[in-house]
Amino acid sequence: MTVITLNQVHKKFSRIPALMDVTFSINENVITGVAGRNGAGKTTLLKMIAGFQKTTEGEVRVFDENPFGSLLVSANSIYIDDAMSYPDPMKLQELLHEFKRFYANWDEGLALRLMEYFEIPLDTRHRFLSKGKRSTFNAIVGIAARCPLTIFDEPTTGMDTAARNDFYRALLKDYIAFPRTILLSSHYINEMQDVLEDLLVIHQKRIRYHGSTSDLQEAHLIIRGTEAQLRSATSGKVVVSKTKNGLQEEWIIENDFSEAERSMLDRRGVKSTTVTLNDAYLALTEQPRGGIDDVFDA
């Protein structure tokens, strides 16, 4: 079943485009990563899906309703980001109590256990927490709400590595027990790749890729060798990026090699490996590795 559908959606903020011609759909109970560089339009997209902002053009459907002003969408979705404006006089336990009242699937036991695990005191206030702890609290809320549509926008901002790993693990465990549709945006593909099934890449305000993470990885290839070797091996191929490591070079190319071509590469002494998800993402968003070097070498 399709949960989210966007059809030729445009969004402008006082004439400045934030998203252009976005069309995709997301199925039920899929964890989709939303990736893109700073200012690509990730947050705008997620806020439109959550019903906070409306489209300038085109149509957004969530649970088969226009999410902007929809009670059904609001009651069945939760949006977590690093700018949650909790009312000041309320303590964390009071905030959790409110979540319990508003969200039908709220698991209080889980929330309390996670609070204890992450060592967040219940009788303090959100603004007194450290940056990482604030994000952790938000993340706990997002997991324990068990909303059919759960949206995390940069949930791990400020968290230390251990907390990040714990968060993704907790999310995955709870997802397996209670499958739901999850949108997860982060700058760090590496840390979330284990939980992702699909990836939605936004680049320069447009959808650059939407599909499974494995397909994206298979679509690219890393080849290593001297420059001359690589040049002759890739004639007629699309080279996405080039990196120099002494005499050896490392290129990422689009993978449209046949089996015969792959074995040809081996015979020429060119080593080819599959790319990591992060490399594939970087290749998509045209961030050639070593690119910043060129700025200084010029």
Next chain:
Amino acid sequence: MSLTHRTAWEVVKQQFLYKLRSNAAVFTVLFVLQIISMVLMNGAAMTSEMGTGSFELEWNSISTDGVMGLTFFWAMVFGFLMTTPGQRNAAYLYVATPLTENLANFCLFGFASLIAGITTVLSGGFVKLLAQLQDVQLITETAGLFSEPYQFFTRVLAMAVYTFLTMMIVYTIFIIIQRNRLLILPFILLWFAVSQSTTPSNWLGDVIDFFYNEHSILLFLGKAGVTAVLMAALSLVISKRIEVKVS
């Protein structure tokens, strides 16, 4: 995961309770203002002292005008406060739509007006007691709770209704301004036009008289009700277009 279906009224009720809890400090501010007015301003005392040579007459008029004035001031601030993006974003932490958010705000205004009405009228007892304790020749012009309870309750009603209208009007004005900041200009001009106007028969006076000169409670409630519904409809229509979490 199956979808949860909620009715708007359920959510309004929850939002109202949530807003009440998260804005509890606003009520404390009201009470502090009232106490300041009662103790420091003695309600709102006016002394007129006059005489010739050996004869002098000093007449102290004390009333709850000061408490009432500060309460209206508070009502305006409260009305404005609920239109701020911070409040809206806090509401959208939980389940909310423009409809439920506005209705919850109106419920909150209703509750706040009732509290303001009760405390303002009760504060009369305090102001009176202060005078009684000062061993003065005291003339009580307002009948007390025991002698005329009906009048006591009409006072609570009048104060609550006026507070509610103040909140609703200020709320609607600032919702309009939230929608488009430029619209603050006509309101500023209007304010100057009203405050600079010296003729007693200006239209603002007419508007106030429209409510103030009404001596039938039912007609008064009707007028106030229609006004409140108009304000509510206007702010609802406008706030339906306002986006949240715009950062």
Next chain:
Amino acid sequence: MMLGTVIITLLASSIAIVIWKMKRGTRLGFSRTTHFIFMGSYIALLIVILIVSELMAQTQNRPDLKRVSASQQEFDVDRAIITGKPIPEEELLIERLHEVKGSLTIKQSDYGYNLHYYIERSKNGGNQVIERVYRPSLINGEDSNGYDISNYVQVNLPKWTDDEVNVPMQPTQKLVFTSFHDSNVISQFTNQQTLEYYNGYSMRSMKVYLIVPDSVQLNIQLESDSYNEITRD
């Protein structure tokens, strides 16, 4: 007075605590429950205070003043004296008879004060002077729209010797009243909407009405505008 001081001290200290708490609020702040406890106790306290003040109002002696308004014309004593109409009893402070030998000197010590003489010659003969003193009237508020506090004005009566009447200096006095009313705005549905802040007062002078026989010779030592001679046909 004691109780008042206690209440004011209590309130002042609670305000001080509030301000102190607010200053530290950046780190501490009130909890949600504190606010609701404050709300409950504030309303409860106000109710108790209201009941106390109502009970006190029933036990304490309070000035019982009559309200007058401009429409209810005061009885015009001056006109009644001149025209010889009957004057209500309550306007009269005192009526005295004095035996006078051949002549009577009429004096006034205090010109700044409100006082007016009416001197009527009677054709009855004899040497008995009738003196009627009418009380001054005092109404607070502008345009005689207020309370009649005439009864509170202290008066020094004229002093008589064998052949002289003199109104001494009037006592130095300061009348202090306090009136309380609920705000007008909220008294819309009561019949007490016209309550106001009182400013100004109107006062009518004390009147000394003398009926002196023809046979008594008069020596009037008064300013010309502070007395009237009345002749009746």
